[in-house]
Amino acid sequence: MLAQQLLNGVVVGSVYGLFALGFTLLFGVNHIMNMAHGAVFMWGAFAGLFAATMLDLPFIAALAIGALAGGLLSVLLDWVAFRPLRKRKAPEFSAIVSSIGANLILLSLAQQMTATRVMRFPFDTFPIRIYEVFGLRVQLLQLVIIGIVILMVVGLVWYLQRTSAGRQIRTVAYSESTSRLLGINPFSVNFQVFFLSGALAGVAGVLIGLVFNSVHFMMGEPLLLRAFVVIILGGLGSIPGALVAGLLIGIVQVLTVSYLSAGLADVVVFSLLFLVLLARPTGLFGSVHGGAARVARQ
Amino acid sequence: MLDVSGLNVSYSGIRALQDVSLTVGQGEIFALIGPNGAGKSTLLNTLSGIVPAQAGQATFEGQNLLGMPAHRIARAGLIQVPEGRQVIAPLTVRENLELGRIASSGRGGSELDHVHDLFPVLAERRNQLAGSLSGGQQQMLAIGRALMGAPRILVLDEPSLGLAPVIVREVFDALLRLNREGLTILLIEQNAKLALETARHAAILEQGRVVMRGVAADLAHDPLVVDHYLGRAEDPV
Numbered sequence: 001m002l003a004q005q006l007l008n009g010v011v012v013g014s015v016y017g018l019f020a021l022g023f024t025l026l027f028g029v030n031h032i033m034n035m036a037h038g039a040v041f042m043w044g045a046f047a048g049l050f051a052a053t054m055l056d057l058p059f060i061a062a063l064a065i066g067a068l069a070g071g072l073l074s075v076l077l078d079w080v081a082f083r084p085l086r087k088r089k090a091p092e093f094s095a096i097v098s099s100i101g102a103n104l105i106l107l108s109l110a111q112q113m114t115a116t117r118v119m120r121f122p123f124d125t126f127p128i129r130i131y132e133v134f135g136l137r138v139q140l141l142q143l144v145i146i147g148i149v150i151l152m153v154v155g156l157v158w159y160l161q162r163t164s165a166g167r168q169i170r171t172v173a174y175s176e177s178t179s180r181l182l183g184i185n186p187f188s189v190n191f192q193v194f195f196l197s198g199a200l201a202g203v204a205g206v207l208i209g210l211v212f213n214s215v216h217f218m219m220g221e222p223l224l225l226r227a228f229v230v231i232i233l234g235g236l237g238s239i240p241g242a243l244v245a246g247l248l249i250g251i252v253q254v255l256t257v258s259y260l261s262a263g264l265a266d267v268v269v270f271s272l273l274f275l276v277l278l279a280r281p282t283g284l285f286g287s288v289h290g291g292a293a294r295v296a297r298q
Numbered sequence: 299m300l301d302v303s304g305l306n307v308s309y310s311g312i313r314a315l316q317d318v319s320l321t322v323g324q325g326e327i328f329a330l331i332g333p334n335g336a337g338k339s340t341l342l343n344t345l346s347g348i349v350p351a352q353a354g355q356a357t358f359e360g361q362n363l364l365g366m367p368a369h370r371i372a373r374a375g376l377i378q379v380p381e382g383r384q385v386i387a388p389l390t391v392r393e394n395l396e397l398g399r400i401a402s403s404g405r406g407g408s409e410l411d412h413v414h415d416l417f418p419v420l421a422e423r424r425n426q427l428a429g430s431l432s433g434g435q436q437q438m439l440a441i442g443r444a445l446m447g448a449p450r451i452l453v454l455d456e457p458s459l460g461l462a463p464v465i466v467r468e469v470f471d472a473l474l475r476l477n478r479e480g481l482t483i484l485l486i487e488q489n490a491k492l493a494l495e496t497a498r499h500a501a502i503l504e505q506g507r508v509v510m511r512g513v514a515a516d517l518a519h520d521p522l523v524v525d526h527y528l529g530r531a532e533d534p535v
């Protein structure tokens with residue numbers, strides 16, 4: 001029973017990690033706290049849902065459309081909510097306020113469009129297949145989700161580490177002004193970072209929508225709150241930190257729901273946050289340096 | 299090749315450069331000297347597009363620099379080696395050099411061999427993290443990185459800062475060699491003696507204004523300059 005719940009926790013937690021990764025990437029490179037990241041996640045889930053229901057597309061295509069929608073929406077957010085502030089060199093706090101506004105707009109739009117209904121993926125979106133492994137009931141979907149998360153993380157790290165575009169992103173994270181002196185185009189780097197961040201959220205949205213078989217306009221909000229816990233636990237801007245902390249939160253949440261009470265999940269998660277911060281004020285992977293250098297180093 | 303005239307720059311109302319004019323000719327080393335806080339870095343950063351100008355003109359090979367985005371200026375061939383070197387510490391030496399190639403936008407060719415020939419230590423340490431290099435090696439890396447961009451003019455902000463004299467000599471010998479090979483250089487220095495020995499023309503900046511300009515060798519013998527900038531260095535011990 002415990003092992004079964006641990007497995008469920010790992011599945012949910014790995015998707016939280018994916019969501020938090022996009023959030024922390026944006027913070028590490030651009031020093032932006034995107035309060036609309038949860039809305040991007042939710043719209044990614046809806047895009048995947050529409051692809052599966054209206055267009056009758058298979059799972060993988062729905063996932064790709066969720067990623068694309070999340071990525072493009074995130075880029076749009078940059079143009080509308082963040083770039084005008086950057087141009088005027090507004091303080092970082094203005095970006096938080098403007099993304100809270102964008103979040104509200106995106107939530108209301110989704111609420112209107114869905115008439116506040118909870119929507120579900122069609123049964124045949126993903127085949128229900130269950131394997132018995134050492135007495136554990138493992139669903140094919142769970143395996144596929146873990147596989148997708150691993151693939152996306154490896155892909156992201158490869159992109160940041162091994163490609164010229166990734167090196168440019170890490171250079172901007174390390175020093176924005178030096179990057180410009182080197183001829184790096186800040187618009188192109190911003191586009192990539194916002195797109196990647198949103199695509200990660202979009203994929204996470206489709207996966208969470210499938211796992212809980214529910215897609216609704218508020219689904220991103222608790223996740224955004226948990227993403228804060230994830231990145232504070234993991235250390236701002238830290239990629240391994242986001243993943244490990246995401247897994248941890250997922251496991252803690254699933255265990256709390258199954259052994260204590262569903263209502264206590266957030267109580268336990270936030271208590272855990274305070275406990276860790278008491279012991280390690282900069283988070284599990286944190287250091288005294290800002291998050292920016294962290295993305296550059298990975 | 300580089301023409302600056304009547305340049306005014308302020309930081310939120312506080313004047314940092316006032317009516318600054320200078321001309322750097324093709325193939326020469328031009329030195330700009332002046333005390334700390336005179337506005338030397340401000341001038342370079344204005345030319346590089348990092349700091350906006352309030353008035354004046356700056357043209358580089360006929361292109362108007364003011365208002366051009368920083369990355370386009372670098373790609374046009376005006377490449378800065380910034381104050382404090384600013385190597386990307388978490389990347390390797392080789393990766394830092396590869397970054398420099400972005401500015402070349404196709405002009406480049408065999409820069410890497412040239413850089414390794416100029417600073418062999420960068421070849422030896424190619425896989426080491428830039429942050430683990432000594433100050434002198436970081437300065438060489440910063441210059442090497444700029445050279446990877448195939449600069450039409452290399453602008454350096456206090457390359458001697460914080461380096462041991464023997465390393466300073468090595469760096470300046472490299473600059474002289476680059477200049478002999480045809481590279482135009484705009485050099486900013488607090489070390490006036492070194493700068494005036496190295497350059498053909500020079501200007502002196504004080505409190506945001508050019509107070510003197512001319513042939514470097516003449517300035518080096520000007521009593522005012524000797525008094526203010528070279529006095530100590532020329533004193534018999």
Ligand SMILES: Nc1ncnc2c1ncn2[C@@H]1O[C@H](COP(=O)(O)OP(=O)(O)O)[C@@H](O)[C@H]1O
Nearest residue numbers: 309310314332333334335336337338339340341
């Ligand atoms: N980013 C900035 N914001 C406000 N003032 C600045 C900034 N950078 C430089 N200054 C001011 O402008 C003047 C010139 O500085 P700087 O160009 O760095 O001089 P230098 O390089 O000759 O030492 C100084 O008074 C300095 O305090």
Ligand SMILES: [Mg+2]
Nearest residue numbers: 338339340381
């Ligand atoms: Mg300076």
